[in-house]
Amino acid sequence: AQSVTQLGSHVSVSEGALVLLRCNYSSSVPPYLFWYVQYPNQGLQLLLKYTSAATLVKGINGFEAEFKKSETSFHLTKPSAHMSDAAEYFCAVSDPGSGNTPLVFGKGTRLSVIA
Amino acid sequence: KAGVTQTPRYLIKTRGQQVTLSCSPISGHRSVSWYQQTPGQGLQFLFEYFSETQRNKGNFPGRFSGRQFSNSRSEMNVSTLELGDSALYLCASSLEVSRGYGYTFGSGTRLTVV
Numbered sequence: 001a002q003s004v005t006q007l008g009s010h011v012s013v014s015e016g017a018l019v020l021l022r023c024n025y026s027s028s029v030p031p032y033l034f035w036y037v038q039y040p041n042q043g044l045q046l047l048l049k050y051t052s053a054a055t056l057v058k059g060i061n062g063f064e065a066e067f068k069k070s071e072t073s074f075h076l077t078k079p080s081a082h083m084s085d086a087a088e089y090f091c092a093v094s095d096p097g098s099g100n101t102p103l104v105f106g107k108g109t110r111l112s113v114i115a
Numbered sequence: 116k117a118g119v120t121q122t123p124r125y126l127i128k129t130r131g132q133q134v135t136l137s138c139s140p141i142s143g144h145r146s147v148s149w150y151q152q153t154p155g156q157g158l159q160f161l162f163e164y165f166s167e168t169q170r171n172k173g174n175f176p177g178r179f180s181g182r183q184f185s186n187s188r189s190e191m192n193v194s195t196l197e198l199g200d201s202a203l204y205l206c207a208s209s210l211e212v213s214r215g216y217g218y219t220f221g222s223g224t225r226l227t228v229v
Contacts, residue, residue, distance in 0.1 A: 043220035105158040
């Protein structure tokens, strides 16, 4: 069964500092990986996805993530944090096969940005 | 292009009642999934429908059920509500069942059981 572990339920950074949110996955096959963001009282918005093409994936709002098979990781980064980045971030994993297994989410990491 | 629409946005029900939540996917999307989100358990998968057929079901009691109509709209029903059913219920749609397309989520229905 696939699973995702997000290290750190809460990360706090200063405005302009590097954002690093960690995600490690467990999967028996090369997976598809996703990062979603959730703002208060809203649904989830897709930031970026890895589907076995380039290992460095660029997403919206200046975020990017790198798939590292040897480390089973898919960490999310942004060079310079902005106040508007404060939100909850979810990493998710799926089986790239026929869709017989659902998308599995991590517990989430709440990002705070300090002025 | 309209996004995923969930109605109602907020709902307050009494223990023992039943509730029906609605989800209209993005036009052309045939896969609809439902998730329950709570502070303690995070995002938990409820079920997924594709072309009116349930493809996957999560580990929830039989009080939770769903269906999908021919126009891809979906409903989920919870009978005999319990206090623990209070949560944000999220619907997500996708073009196909292949996970590579990713999901587009609605804003959710906030259910409070009192």
